[in-house]
Each structure stands twice: as structure tokens, then as C-alpha cells.
Ligand SMILES: Nc1ncnc2c1ncn2[C@@H]1O[C@H](COP(=O)(O)OP(=O)(O)OP(=O)(O)O)[C@@H](O)[C@H]1O
């Protein structure tokens with residue numbers, strides 16, 4: 232017999248004498264209920280035996296029974312796990328302090344309750360179905376939630392049957408439960424699950440991004456050819472019936488370009504090129520384009536503030552926000568008759584408005600331009616509304632769930648905010664807020680005062696057009712000539728540089744594709760500057776502007792136009808470069 236065993240048997244004898252003593256105290260009329268303590272005490276002895284090795288040869292202190300009793304109480308009450316005894320009718324008969332603290336209730340209150348009342352309604356069936364096996368198989372565990380002080384607490388509930396050996400009928404068939412709080416572990420598990428989900432989404436998005444930028448470039452080049460030729464056809468052929476067909480081609484090309492743009496935006500880190508611009512003016516100019524996304528059964532109205540609203544914004548990104556919101560509004564109405572309205576107001580945001588925001592502005596100080604896009608469509612449930620910015624979240628059969636996924640990024644880069652109001656059957660209203668930087672037109676840099684002043688600019692001079700794809704080059708040349716320029720076209724940068732070196736041509740603007748064999752657009756730009764030529768350079772590409780390095784992007788004599796471009800966009804970009812070059 233080992234020392235530990237000897238020790239255990241001494242302790243057992245002492246325990247028996249203690250139990251006798253406790254029984255006597257009880258008979259004397261004391262109200263203490265030591266039933267479960269006995270069980271625990273037995274349990275402890277059992278545990279002691281099992282852990283022989285860890286006890287080594289140490290001596291068991293020879294304590295007085297009263298002292299041991301105190302010790303046991305403390306052990307029972309302040310054990311790191313909760314203990315509770317539940318009788319055969321399901322009522323709690325005994326709990327320790329740890330469990331009471333876990334449940335956020337007083338011991339007295341708990342002793343009057345059926346245990347099941349403490350269990351989360353969703354977990355009651357789990358408890359019920361395991362109850363019998365817990366009775367039969369001691370230590371059988373389940374994970375359930377138990378009502379806590381503020382919220383439900385996740386626990387491991389472990390049942391120990393036949394441990395309470397009392398004669399009292401009240402304890403017959405009782406189970407002693409140990410309850411371990413695992414809320415923290417569960418939270419970590421949930422966070423891990425969420426993280427895993429996010430990583431998964433991120434990987435999907437990354438593959439989609441690779442796929443998008445891989446095909447977008449070629450696709451946009453093809454669209455440039457279609458758009459360029461269709462526009463020339465529209466300009467040259469005034470026959471009304473043919474014009475209708477040409478419009479059809481142009482509308483479809485715009486939609487295709489928008490779709491590719493959406494995919495690119497999503498895969499893009501999103502380098503913004505902000506300008507101080509008059510948002511009301513921009514929206515007015517975009518209105519006809521927005522109209523092209525809405526069927527004639529839906530009315531699209533604009534209620535724009537009369538004043539200039541100076542915001543610092545990337546006009547292309549603002550247009551994208553407007554297009555996405557208009558398409559979503561239109562899709563929410565579907566084939567029914569309905570209304571979409573786009574309204575602008577200047578507002579001041581107090582902190583009391585904070586709760587409305589799904590994306591909060593960085594600061595609530597100062598004035599904001601609010602662009603409100605409202606529709607009379609199907610509206611959203613709370614659940615749908617809470618998920619609209621998630622990538623790939625869609626409620627539409629043919630949706631991709633990408634339209635709004637880029638919105639938070641764009642808004643945050645502009646220090647703005649978004650509030651959404653929506654109810655099923657009652658339509659939706661998106662309010663997009665941009666901080667107003669300047670209100671007075673005189674403060675605007677000259678080139679942004681108004682697109683009207685750009686429209687009056689004389690488009691003449693020599694443009695050097697460099698693109699490796701012949702059809703793209705030809706389409707571009709036609710458009711540039713239509714604008715009033717003379718054009719010298721080259722298939723790569725080397726040939727263009729050679730031309731500059733060997734002729735006395737005075738080139739006014741170079742319009743250059745970014746990705747080309749032999750010498751790409753950026754190398755051409757560097758070479759040009761090395762030669763001391765400070766002429767404006769307009770990069771064009773099937774990729775987005777983020778393909779330009781930041782220092783080149785911020786150069787005032789550098790412009791960018793995304794393929795496919797139309798005559799109007801191209802005119803605007805070139806006009807901006809001409810004005811900057813003059814200043
Ligand atoms: N105006 C609106 N009215 C009702 N629901 C909307 C509205 N705008 C967005 N939603 C909801 O938000 C979801 C996500 O919109 P999002 O634009 O990101 O993707 P999508 O429109 O489904 O697909 P796509 O990538 O083609 O834009 C939609 O599927 C729709 O459920």
C-alpha cells in the first residue's frame with residue numbers, strides 16, 4: 232500500500248467521522264443541507280486516489296474535523312467550476328457560489344428554480360435529450376448556454392449521476408452537474424470562424440481580382456474599338472433609323488464597360504485622384520448617362536441644389552457610386568412602374584445623427600453635401616440591409632453582389648459617410664455624404680470652375696497617339712480627329728521617341744497606352760522627360776488608374792483615361808491637360 236493510499240484511507244475514516252458529526256448537527260435541527268457536500272467529499276477522495284502519482288509522498292496534514300469541514304466548504308463554494316445538484320423533478324437543490332455568480336442570481340433564488348429555466352431556449356432540447364445519458368454515463372458532457380447576469384453564458388455541462396447518496400426522497404435520482412464557463416473559448420472560436428470566412432472571401436476576391444484584371448484589359452480594348460466606331464457612325468450618319476441602332480450599340484457598350492469597371496474596382500486597391508469639383512454640376516452632367524440605366528417605366532427625377540457644392544472628390548468614383556445606386560434602385564423596382572429621385576442638399580451633421588450611419592464620416596464637423604438616391608422599390612429587411620456592403624452578397628438571381636462592396640472603401644477615402652433607410656415594400660433611400668470644402672465658385676481652381684469653360688476650349692494641334700493594337704489606334708485616331716486634332720499614330724513607344732528625335736514636329740499632347748511591347752507607356756513618359764519634353768501626357772489603359780505609380784499620377788501634366796473612352800470623356804480629359812499646361 233502506497234503512502235498516498237494510506238493517507239487516503241486515514242482521510243476517509245476522518246471523513247466518515249465528520250459525516251456522522253454533520254448528521255448529528257442536522258438531527259439537532261440545524262437547517263444546513265450537507266447532502267451534496269457528502270457527495271463531493273466522496274468525489275474528492277476518489278480523485279485523490281486516482282491522482283496517486285501527483286501526490287508523491289507528501290504527508291496529509293492532520294487537521295481537526297471542524298477545520299476540514301471549513302476547508303471542504305471553501306473548496307465546494309469557490310471551486311473554479313460551478314456545481315449544482317438537480318433532483319429528479321428538475322429542481323435545483325444545491326449550488327455553489329461559483330455557479331451562482333455564473334448565473335448572476337442569488338443562491339436562495341436558484342434553489343427555488345427548475346434548472347431548465349436557466350437554459351437558453353434553443354439549447355433546452357439538447358439538454359433534455361442528453362439528460363438520460365448523463366444520468367447513466369457519468370461525466371457525459373454537453374455544451375449549452377445558461378442565463379447569466381447580462382447575457383447567456385456558454386458552458387460545458389457535465390453530469391455525474393448517483394453521486395448523491397442521501398436517503399432523503401428529495402435527492403433521489405439527483406444528478407450533480409459541474410458547469411464550466413467557456414464563453415471566452417466560444418468567442419474565440421466564433422472569431423476564428425469569422426476570420427476563416429473572411430480569409431475565404433478574401434481569397435475568392437483575390438482570384439476574382441486576378442481574373443478580372445487579366446481579362447478586363449483585353450475586354451476594354453475591344454470595347455474601345457466598338458465604342459469608337461459606333462460613335463463615329465453616330466456622328467457621320469444622321470439617318471434617324473440608323474441612329475437608333477447606333478444608340479443601341481453605344482448603350483450596350485456603356486453597360487459592358489460599367490460591368491467590367493465594377494469587377495476592376497473590386498480587385499483594385501483604389502487609388503483616388505481627387506479634385507475640387509462642383510458635385511451638383513457633375514450630377515447634372517451625368518443625368519443623361521444615368522437615365523440610360525433605367526427603363527422607361529421608371530421615372531428618374533433630379534432635385535439638385537442651386538448653389539455650388541464644392542467637394543474634394545474623384546469624379547469617376549462619384550459617377551460609379553451614382554451609377555451603382557441608380558442601377559440598384561431600378562432593379563429594386565423591376566418591371567413595375569416606379570420612381571427614382573436623386574436629390575442634393577447641404578447639411579450639418581450633429582453627433583445625434585450618428586446612429587443613422589452605416590458608414591460614419593471621420594468627423595461630423597462642418598458642412599456636408601448629401602446626395603440622396605431614393606426609390607419606390609421593394610425595400611430591404613433589416614437582415615438584408617445589414618449585409619449590403621458584404622462582397623458577393625446578393626438577393627438577385629443574376630446579381631454578383633459587387634456593386635456596393637466597393638462603396639465603403641470609396642466613401643472612406645473621401646472622408647464621407649453613408650446612411651440607408653429601407654423597409655420591405657416601402658422603398659429605399661441611400662444618403663451619401665461628402666464633406667464640403669469650398670462653397671464659393673471663385674475659390675475653385677480655374678480648370679474646375681465649370682465644364683462649360685472646358686467645352687469652349689479650342690481643340691487643335693498635334694496629338695501623338697501610341698497604342699500597339701491597330702484597331703484601337705484607328706478608333707482613337709478617328710475620335711481625336713473628330714475633336715479637331717491632327718494625329719500621328721505609332722504602334723510602340725520606341726517609334727514615337729524616334730520620331731521626336733528625328734523631326735521638328737511640335738507635339739502638343741501624347742496619348743499613350745500603358746501596356747505595350749518594346750517600350751511601355753511609363754517608359755515612354757520617362758524617356759520623354761529625359762529628353763526635356765514637358766508636353767502633357769494622357770495615359771489610357773484597359774487597367775485602372777492605380778496602374779500608374781503615385782508620383783506619375785500626381786504630376787499635373789499627366790492625365791488618365793480608362794478604356795473604353797467616348798468622345799465626350801476624351802475631350803474633357805484633354806481639355807483639362809491643356810488648361811493645366813497653360814497655367
Ligand atoms: N435600392 C435598393 N433596394 C433594395 N435592395 C437593395 C437596394 N440596393 C441594394 N440592395 C440590396 O443589396 C444587395 C447588394 O447590392 P449590390 O449592388 O452590392 O449587389 P447586386 O445588385 O445584388 O449585384 P451587382 O454586383 O450586379 O450590383 C442587393 O442584392 C439587394 O438585395
Ligand SMILES: [Mg+2]
Pocket residue numbers: 555558559633634635
Ligand atoms: Mg447592384
